[in-house]
Amino acid sequence: MQFTAKVSDISKQRSACAIIAVDAKIRLGTSGAALDKACGGTIGKLLKRGDLGSKLGATLMVSLLDGPAERALLVRANDGVVSQADFRKLAKASAEAVKGLKDATSYLTELEVTGADSAWQGQQLALAAGLATYKFTRCLSDAKANPLKKFTVHAAERKKLKAVQKGIEIGAAQATGSNTARELGNLPGNICTPSYLASEARDLAKKHTKLTTTILDEKKMKSLGMGAFLSVAKGSDEPPALIAMQYKGGKAGDKPVVLVGKGITFDSGGISIKPGQSMDEMKYDMGGAASVFGVMHALLELQPAINVVGLVAAAENMPSGRASKPGDIVTSMSGKTIEILNTDAEGRLVLCDTLTYAAKYKPKTVIDIATLTGACVIALGNHATGLYANKQGLADKLLAAGERTGDRAWQMPLWDEYQPMLDSNFADMQNIGGREAGSVTAACFLSRFTKDYTWAHLDIAGSAWNSGANKGATGRPVPLLMEYLLGK
Missing domain, CATH: 3.40.630.10 (Zn peptidases)
Incomplete structure (x- = not known):
């Protein structure tokens, strides 16, 4: 699988799925709000219906008719700073939700994580995505591998891009070894x-x-x-x-x-x-x-x-x-x-x-x-x-x-x-x-x-x-x- 770090404008970034966090008060982050605006407020309207649920790590896949992303994966986070354990839960839940798609871009790096930098976040997201795509097919007569081939991690600032990329490389290698x-x-x-x-x-x-x-x-x-x-x-x-x-x-x-x-x-x-x-x-x-x-x-x-x-x-x-x-x-x-x-x-x-x-x-x-x-x-x-x-x-x-x-x-x-x-x-x-x-x-x-x-x-x-x-x-x-x- 191809892993990439990128400073991306979500309102212009083409993707099969954009992964965005939603806090406990149904608020979107910077990129999430920009995507909502780009697709005419569809995400905000859906969130008000309460379909996402309140449990940490709950996910909701939304098809988007307008905007550059074909879908948005909404991931329930909590308010304020996220613990490292909770961030890993979000990374795993989102990776499991998108493994059946051809590509995805994660904007979960916009969350603030206790005692962790952007490199650590990139590492955890790549590790989770790599692990999620594994499927044992060797002894099955009619089995298809998970199709996710490209996973992009958003760097919130250009000065963090190199650190995120380094973290991704380590996480991807850990996933390769684990698999x-x-x-x-x-x-x-x-x-x-x-x-x-x-x-x-x-x-x-x-x-x-x-x-x-x-x-x-x-x-x-x-x-x-x-x-x-x-x-x-x-x-x-x-x-x-x-x-x-x-x-x-x-x-x-x-x-x-x-x-x-x-x-x-x-x-x-x-x-x-x-x-x-x-x-x-x-x-x-x-x-x-x-x-x-x-x-x-x-x-x-x-x-x-x-x-x-x-x-x-x-x-x-x-x-x-x-x-x-x-x-x-x-x-x-x-x-x-x-x-x-x-x-x-x-x-x-x-x-x-x-x-x-x-x-x-x-x-x-x-x-x-x-x-x-x-x-x-x-x-x-x-x-x-x-x-x-x-x-x-x-x-x-x-x-x-x-x-x-x-x-x-x-x-x-x-x-x-x-x-x-x-x-x-x-x-x-x-x-x-x-x-x-x-x-x-x-x-x-x-x-x-x-x-x-x-x-x-x-x-x-x-x-x-x-x-x-x-x-x-x-x-x-x-x-x-x-x-x-x-x-x-």
Whole structure:
């Protein structure tokens, strides 16, 4: 989709739809009033009928017979300064309303937003528009994509034009990355296998000179001693892959940020098999890997001067005569031994070896992203991503990035008091800590393999996908990660 910032006179700007705000007292802003005048007062007359409604974010599409715009989308705002959360609601509601049109121009930048500038507004509007146009069509025999191809954001003043354009570019890239993650997440497990992900990474590197891809196969992982990782893939006919994508936008000597994504392309639970209900949603257990791919796509679109490594731990967790059994003991790449008490706690097994491998890049920071625990869903629902970190400074930056984008995280404890719950009588540790604090003990397990660098863990089990009538991948936490990487 084409995104543009423009200082436009609404009374002359041709568009399939002009998006304008209406406050709680049924008042139009500067551009809205000008459009109303241009079309002979039609908008004002319709507003007096009360069809728009009073709820924040309510929309009303109006066909215009006079004036340059074919339609006007009226969006209910509130009086005075708008909060950032409310502006995001307006951006999302308006984007959803116009995604079936060929183009649209948003004048919501005329609203004043608490603690936000015009660049932030442009970013939010582009992100919302980009997300709204996504539609999964890959496996449908007769499906059409949403037609919105051009989205223009109005800059209220010429001196703000450059800032709005910059914001739009970031928001558009975040949307591209999120939609990449959504597409991979929504693909079924018989298509999106570890080999498929490896092929996607190779193809991406062929198209972009700033990206290189290396694939570690089962033989290479075995030579590196990745016994924990390989124990997960034993029960499947699908070979595992450790995918390394290096984005080289910064100086050669600059330390990279390493992103580690859990890529269990289907999780049956293994011998500790899951209940049948909703097991189809276990195709989403590669949401962390999908977000790493999404970030790579967004980086290649923006081309920032930073170095980022994306590591994807890809495997399928299946039951078979070869599969790991509860009680088995494996040796990780770090040399630590792990007693597998539950084969459905497999994500931490592929991640621990990948986190050990990450140290070879001498990273500035390592962040792993994983649909790791159902316990995180119980604790936080689907609104917040669970955040753990071994350095508070990193946690603070990630939390702030989440607040700026609306892709929010909540910090959870990583206290030493939880570590004894992982003690084993037969190995250095066990892979589960019991019923209590399941998300915390999973993070504690990972922390044992991250002593050599600054590290954070994002548990996205609740935020990576939606269930029910709106079932589908969300693309989170790509916006949060991009905001952090860009240092905003």
